[in-house]
Amino acid sequence: MLVARAPLRISIAGGGTDLPFYSSKFGGDLVSVAIDKYNYIILEEREFYNETFIRYMQNEVVKDIKDIKHTRVKAALEYNKLNEPIEITSLADVPSGTGLGSSSTYLVALLKAIHTYKGEDVSKKEVAEEAAHIEMGILKEPIGKHDQYMASFGGIRRLKIDKNGSVNVSVANISQSVLYDLSYNMLMFSTGVKRDAVNVISEQKINAESEESKMELMHIIKDIGKKIICALEEGDLTTFGKCLNDHWNAKKKFSNNMSSTIIDRYYNIGIENGALGGKIVGAGGGGFLLFYCEDKKRVLKEAMINAGLKELLFNFDFDGVKIVYDGR
DSSP: OEEEEEEEEEEEEOTTTTSHHHHHHHOEEEEEEEEEEEEEEEEEEOTTOSSEEEESSSEEEESSGGGOOOHHHHHHHHHTTOOSOEEEEEEESSOSSSSSOHHHHHHHHHHHHHHHHTTOOOOHHHHHHHHHIIIIIISOOSOOSHHHHHHHHOSEEEEEEOTTSOEEEEEOOOOHHHHHHHHHHEEEEEOSOOOOHHHHHHHHHHHHHHOHHHHHHHHHHHHHHHHHHHHHHHTOHHHHHHHHHHHHHHHHTTOTTSOOHHHHHHHHHHHHTTOSEEEESSSSSSSEEEEEOSSOHHHHHHHHHHTTOEEOOOOBOOSOSEEEEEOO
16 A cells, blocks of 8 residues: 655745746746645555556446546546556545645546556656646646646745746755744635636636736736745745735736625735735635735734634645655
């Protein structure tokens, strides 16, 4: 039995600039942090069976991988030519559709398990690129390379994406004391609204390509993202919090699906109760609300809980994808 895990992530700055419609013309630049909430893949040989068993929200039993309905499992096994009886079980700390990159994280953990099962030692970058190729190249999903790289590398990372799609990964130059304050002062709450990221991203692409003003908004989002990065590296977390607010206000102008009346209400409650800034994590439309709050954390928590939201407690993850158990 093998158990692989990969961390979910919080996009902090520059989200969306990794999408090919933008990065292929202007390059992407974003900062994100992995958190200690994970997708797990359990993979084991089915020694006395001639069928593959896949367990997720549904159960699938197939004799040939071409008959698998789970698109990521099918593509990953076909790409790696693994067509023998195995059992794949997935577990998740947080539900999908909540803006934390769970779909790509699932695939990254699965690929790590597959390569380990086959006795292949692959780097974090190779896993990230393979996941991106499967999602973007094979499955033709309109996404970027943000989630795959964060799930693979972990930590707090700056991702610079060239026009040709190559990704430069670096550790954000942030001191340990600033990292501690950042972790302590960031709060995240579930809105209870699940959404399809592909639909939100597809509309974002259409808007940007059809309206020049929308593409200008992408430039503004990228510039605010750079200000956020500078604030973090300079240890100016007050400016960081305020820039988060600017970043979210810019993102909201991009699409009607980016926010909603109920999300705006929750966000305003947060700002009125001590948050310097915040944002919806991920593509938008639902999922988790992230706030940065320095002085009134207890007041903010109480206000959000009274509004019916549930807090997600988290720390940062610095491991990235890894095998946590190998019992073969």
